[in-house]
Amino acid sequence: MKKTIPLALTALAAVLASLPIALQTTWSPFALAKNIIVSPAYAAGSKVYNMRVDGMTCPFCAATSEKALKAIPGVKSVSTNLKKGVITVCAAPSVKLSSANMKSMFAKKGFTFRSMSTGRSC
Amino acid sequence: MKFRWNSSVLLASSVLLMGLSGGATIAAPITSNTALAISEDEWLLREQVIVVRAADDPAGLGREFTTTTSVSVTGYGLTPKLALFGVLPLTHKELKTPAGKRKASGFGDARLFARYTLLQNNSAGQTFRVAPFAGVELPTGRNADRDALGLLPTPVQLGSGSWDPFVGLVMTYATTDWQLDTSLSYQDNRKASGVERGNVFKADASLQIRLWPDELSADTNSFLFGVLEANLVHEEKTELNGVANQDSGGTTLFIAPGLQYAAKSWIAEASVQIPVVQNLGGTGLEKDYITRASVRFNF
Numbered sequence: 001m002k003k004t005i006p007l008a009l010t011a012l013a014a015v016l017a018s019l020p021i022a023l024q025t026t027w028s029p030f031a032l033a034k035n036i037i038v039s040p041a042y043a044a045g046s047k048v049y050n051m052r053v054d055g056m057t058c059p060f061c062a063a064t065s066e067k068a069l070k071a072i073p074g075v076k077s078v079s080t081n082l083k084k085g086v087i088t089v090c091a092a093p094s095v096k097l098s099s100a101n102m103k104s105m106f107a108k109k110g111f112t113f114r115s116m117s118t119g120r121s122c
Numbered sequence: 123m124k125f126r127w128n129s130s131v132l133l134a135s136s137v138l139l140m141g142l143s144g145g146a147t148i149a150a151p152i153t154s155n156t157a158l159a160i161s162e163d164e165w166l167l168r169e170q171v172i173v174v175r176a177a178d179d180p181a182g183l184g185r186e187f188t189t190t191t192s193v194s195v196t197g198y199g200l201t202p203k204l205a206l207f208g209v210l211p212l213t214h215k216e217l218k219t220p221a222g223k224r225k226a227s228g229f230g231d232a233r234l235f236a237r238y239t240l241l242q243n244n245s246a247g248q249t250f251r252v253a254p255f256a257g258v259e260l261p262t263g264r265n266a267d268r269d270a271l272g273l274l275p276t277p278v279q280l281g282s283g284s285w286d287p288f289v290g291l292v293m294t295y296a297t298t299d300w301q302l303d304t305s306l307s308y309q310d311n312r313k314a315s316g317v318e319r320g321n322v323f324k325a326d327a328s329l330q331i332r333l334w335p336d337e338l339s340a341d342t343n344s345f346l347f348g349v350l351e352a353n354l355v356h357e358e359k360t361e362l363n364g365v366a367n368q369d370s371g372g373t374t375l376f377i378a379p380g381l382q383y384a385a386k387s388w389i390a391e392a393s394v395q396i397p398v399v400q401n402l403g404g405t406g407l408e409k410d411y412i413t414r415a416s417v418r419f420n421f
Contacts, residue, residue: 055244057296058150059343063386063420064161082298083338085246110159110202112244 046076048119049089049097055111056082065109072097076122085114090122150296151328152380152393152414153351155305157251157294159239160199160420168195170416178408185407186218187277191230202239207257209233215278222271224278230263231281235288247298252291255307259286265315276317276360283314290324298338301347303328313361320358320371327352330382349380349393359403369404376412389418 056062062080065087069078074095080087089097099116106113150156160166170193177186191213198206211230216223235257243250263281267274290307305326311319334346352375359371380393395412402408 055249059386060384079340081340108162
């Protein structure tokens with residue numbers, strides 16, 4: 001009896017520890033049950049930045065900003081919604097983009113950086 | 123009436139130069155300037171082929187003047203507000219007259235100028251900008267070519283031989299759906315080899331409307347614009363050795379429909395300028411049309 005409880009607790013701990021892995025794999029019952037499709041990016045870790053930038057009116061205009069963002073190490077993808085004036089950056093968790101840096105970068109491109117929000121995944 | 127075909131061809135050439143000056147700068151418009159900036163430390167290259175045909179001869183002599191020019195324009199963003207431009211034309215000119223065919227080929231007069239964003243107001247998917255510009259047209263084209271008939275007429279010469287300053291102001295209001303550009307410019311043509319071409323005043327307007335896609339999304343990577351432009355050109359009379367040539371100068375109004383495809387790193391466009399009003403001095407050779415086709419790249 002004395003050995004049973006620790007063994008049970010150990011087994012329970014093992015199950016609990018394996019849950020994140022189970023949830024992150026597409027073949028796991030949890031993933032299938034919840035119809036979750038997990039992207040490799042998420043599996044590897046990522047975060048998203050949504051930047052509101054004013055002054056971009058055509059794809060040609062957005063290209064220079066996208067090029068500058070893609071040159072940052074760790075940035076995985078960049079897309080622009082011209083109508084809303086929002087640039088979305090998907091990056092590795094190690095990437096740290098600050099509002100001050102973005103304001104300076106976009107000013108050099110001739111645009112106005114207004115605000116930035118972050119999200120957990122791309 | 124004694125016909126002074128030299129003067130009329132001179133005017134035709136002047137109008138050609140005006141067309142070059144209006145369309146030779148990098149611009150969202152096809153035939154004139156824009157106030158949209160070049161990003162700092164970015165380059166822009168534009169190659170434009172311009173064909174000018176002037177065969178409407180009021181003197182009834184059957185004169186025809188055709189020029190084909192490839193204009194190379196390079197722009198560089200020195201700062202977010204200050205952009206520098208260089209323009210170099212490579213041209214072929216051919217004039218058919220009762221006396222024979224006169225022609226010349228080679229580089230024309232280059233242009234160097236700077237444009238500064240004086241006013242800028244950005245909002246989501248919109249921008250309003252005002253930018254003055256100033257520069258000089260350099261005497262890089264030959265202005266004393268000869269053929270079997272002697273010295274080529276002034277309009278057939280590739281260059282003016284003089285340093286000619288110019289100034290202007292351009293205003294742009296752009297959204298993701300349409301864009302309006304208007305500009306004014308003035309060029310002071312100086313004297314060289316006894317010839318002083320008339321000073322040139324230009325007023326231009328360009329309206330670009332997005333035809334495709336209907337709706338924008340995050341996947342939108344290119345636009346197709348329908349373009350309608352207007353160019354008003356007024357040239358003062360040319361002086362030969364201090365005497366004004368009455369068969370020179372005049373005012374022309376062009377209307378120019380066109381199309382422009384704008385992708386992320388390049389733009390392709392084409393238009394045709396049609397003269398709807400030509401009030402030329404004396405028996406000036408009137409224009410039939412001007413066609414333009416160009417591509418632009420940013421890098």
